[in-house]
Amino acid sequence: MRRFFKRRAAPQSAADAHADGNITLITDVRGDVTVVSGTLPAQAGAPDTESACAAYATRVRQRYGRLLSRFGGEVYGFVHRAFLEYLTATDLAHRFHQQRELTEEDLQDLFATKVHDPAWHEILLLLVGLLDERFVAGVLDRLLAPRTPAPPLRNGDRAFGTLAFVARCLAEVRRPGQLAAQSEALVRGVIRLFELSRVLGEDVWYRDGQVLDLGRNLAALGEAWPGRRIYLDWYEEWGAQPPERSGTIRERDAGYQAADIWLRLLAASPAPSSLFVEPLRREATGNADPVVRAAAVLLHEKVAPGPSPLLLHCAAEDPDPAVRRSLLGAVVARAENAAEVQGFLVARSRHEEHPDVREAVLHELRGLAGDSPEARQALLRAGVAEPLASLTARIDDATEARALLRDALGDEDPERRAEAVEVLATGATGVDEQEILALLKERIERDASAEVVARAFAALPHLAHDVTELGRLALHHARHDERAEVREAAVTHVADSRPPLPEARELLLDRWQHDPEARVRAEALVILADRGRTDPEIAALVVEQVRRGGDRSARSMALETLGGALRADPATRGLVRELAVQDADPGFRAAMLFHAMVNDSADETAAEFVGVRVVDDPDPAVRASALSLLGFSTPLSLARDRATHDEDPKVRLTALRVLCDRGRDDPLTLDLLRAAAQDVSPDVRDLAARLLAILDRPSGP
Template structure:
């Protein structure tokens, strides 16, 4: 009846649930190993574990095997797994070893293996990818390392201090957050855990603050002091992300507290950030929908709140939460006629999506497309009519008219996008888009037309020439960058493309275009002769720091083993002319230094260079990074 055992025909029954299949598979291997002796110890290690540790679907079977055999033999299996090269497999060998260790009932006989595995996992946890690796690195590897140490060594007296150290001081945010989570869930009753979380709530890092707040709300919800703490945080935090998170937690975990509703109403008026304000509106509308005050509050915010985001969110909540209430449709139509552009736009969207089948909606949308004085309302009407009424007569002509004659570029670009995606196979569409590429006066429209033509009409005659013309002669960098991107990805194997991109790298007057060309050449033509020299030229001589940094990053990724690269990076780390104007900027000197530390750690000049930059680089952020790196190396 519960399908644990199923009839499969010919008087045969089978266990089809995966859990049973995994168990019986493991049991069969053990039977062949221990009873029938068809499998030797080496065969079990090398053939069963060796051939399958890289396949995660086998891990449960392998864990079960580890739980059925002698602890010392499991120690040999773990040693074997640790010897495997697992970096390319995201250290799956070590994580499987940890899972196998967890299956051992008594670890006394394999303490040495256990200790070595713990050290290996700590090395994985403490690995810190540098700038140019960040985009490729899988952060879940470090998270899993922290989870395994916290779970499989929970009874080890050194584990909690280790996790506390990570939670307080680790330079790697991913590790810090996972350590915090593990402490809050695994050591909830430890007397130091609550004080630690309260301390981390005041951390300098927003993500740490957020995670500490979440854990407090989850694990200590019933303590009155936590509600008071969150109230205080919602009012005093500088970070709007944290305030917004606190509001979500208060609205869900403390919904029944009579203070919460009143507090949220106050914060709509008093918080200075629109994201926080709209979150409050959203929470009130959903969590207190049945409160008689809520609907009137939302109407009041639509009609009189000073913040446009609050007004739009209130419209959205009324339209979705009170859709079936009498008078809502008429209320939205009334708001479409208001003087408030933001309210009108949102009302149009809600009417088109929520009342699509009502009589007259189609005609209303057409009217808004053709004659509404507000460009944002016209754009919204274009989007809604193109997606919701695509098969109605006259829609394509209406959109064509918007492409050709609407006075605002956001409306024309939206019409271009909708026509290109919804009416691709209609006669004359390509010619209309070509006309936009060549003659529209605004770069937003031209770049959208370039994108749509390149992706939708790639195989049509003359498209490549049109895009080349945009790369060479369009007056705006937005259009040239888009054309470079589309040509490099869609016509990589065509003759002359590389030369065209090289020309953009060397001679385009705009840094965004040069950067895009550098990126496309380095990733698409890595093995072509002369590419490295071109990138070196950009590293040394481009006047824009973002272009130089991108060239450094691409060389570090694709040419790190080439002769002379260390010397190039050494020169950049010392001499790149970058001067910081804004905190968010990335420094080419630091990127080059990171590449040196990562790829040439044993070079005799690496450590002296790092020490010199820690003391003498004019960029404070680079000096701080270098000092932290030195501390890690010393430890």
């Protein structure tokens, strides 16, 4: 019977991590019946395969019912995926150690092919714990070995994912001291990717859970493992030279992740403890790097035993506004103590001097204004009116709500009038619909603010109204209003009117061809393109206009809107590629290359086409854009060719970045970088020297 479960588990584990990966059909056990049928009692009358199979199924249900759950009919599955994972791991270990069915190379191949498949992670980690360290060393050497092409940093979860999984494997071995070489190679690989991410500008990405836990998994290895000191010493130097920041500190930044690992390794403690908390407090208030201070505070918030004043203190007192702003979100997330959060925001509304942080504080207070008198008072002191939506929601008297909205519609501040229009459109004010229509019509006809009139037009489709009357009003403004924002909103209203206005098509064609403002022409063209998805005649008109030229953004959006209609029509299927080659506007050609890569991604020749433009387009900005678009699809030979032979330094710079991302483990890359270090362009020479300093070091075990 044990053989039954192991054989059932192994094929199931190859499935994805969903219910179907945990199902066994009892009627599929025929292959096992011949192996174990000798242990089954003789079947009276017909000892055939069917009866043996039925008896086998009965035995499984009787003896192992606690491991199986019946899903209906003769369909069974393990009651928990952990049984599936454990049995698969033990089966693999048995086939390697005892049966010798698997070789060391087979094990290494298994890990290499499944390292990015989350459904296999627990199985592989269990298997690591069942293997001797010398075999685990071979597996980790394979995972850490140079790869060409390498996973790109632009998709950082995959580039760091292998290293993160190696860290988890090291935590599973019984004698990690025997894997010192692999530990050091792991840390040097992590360091290398962080350094590359900064130089290549690929320092923001979406990371999966195991990468976000990299610091915790490394800290779990304790103080004695060889890689700890290497990383701590490296970060002391690297973190002292932080790159220029955009004013925001994000947890998905590479710099933040590097700081998180360093902080966790300071104490090398995987669990919350006073040994870990104290260094975090020290770094949160004393480190010179703002990223480290923010990371220390947020990490302290996760591991400290209970609420701590450190977060509130640093969110108010840190000298860097980017730190204060990033910590503000963590303060607001303390939902279990609403009074504390409110008190903090009220205090910061009085004392915060940096305009960006102050605006963020006031934004949070606006969200509290409906339920908090203190928040409303703080907004008033700051010269900020309470949001009308929360104000009207607190008024039960419909007459008072109407009076309040009328006052707001007459306010001298156009933003307050525009806000009143949006509140009216929700219909949640106690004002009846006919009165709302009258108020909106009044704003359209009399208001001097283009924003207010535009918002009034945008509010009309939410209401049941006389399409003819208001449609005529919108038609007039779309043609004759002097304000482009109003004409644009009126064009959109006419196009969205239901039932459709007879004049809508004529208006769209007129505004597309004759409006003096590009934004209005673009809006009309995109609306026409949307209709062209079902109207071939309009689609042909849009295609004709796109070929003629005009506003780059509008033409690109029109083609994107037409989308599938273009690809379905043989006459226009090649339009995007035609424009990518022949259009006079280099920026539009680059946009068409993007369409070719994204919208025609199912076409295997799309990448090949873009690759040709990398070489043949006469404009260097288009060639560089094409290289960036190819990204991880760029053939290394093409990147090497452009880095060496393109006449424009911007293209050579882009090619170097692509090459040193995907080809960072290729020996040919080092030769090319040494040549680029002598380039006539100082920018190319500088980038080549910085990349050489990173890549001309051993990376594997």
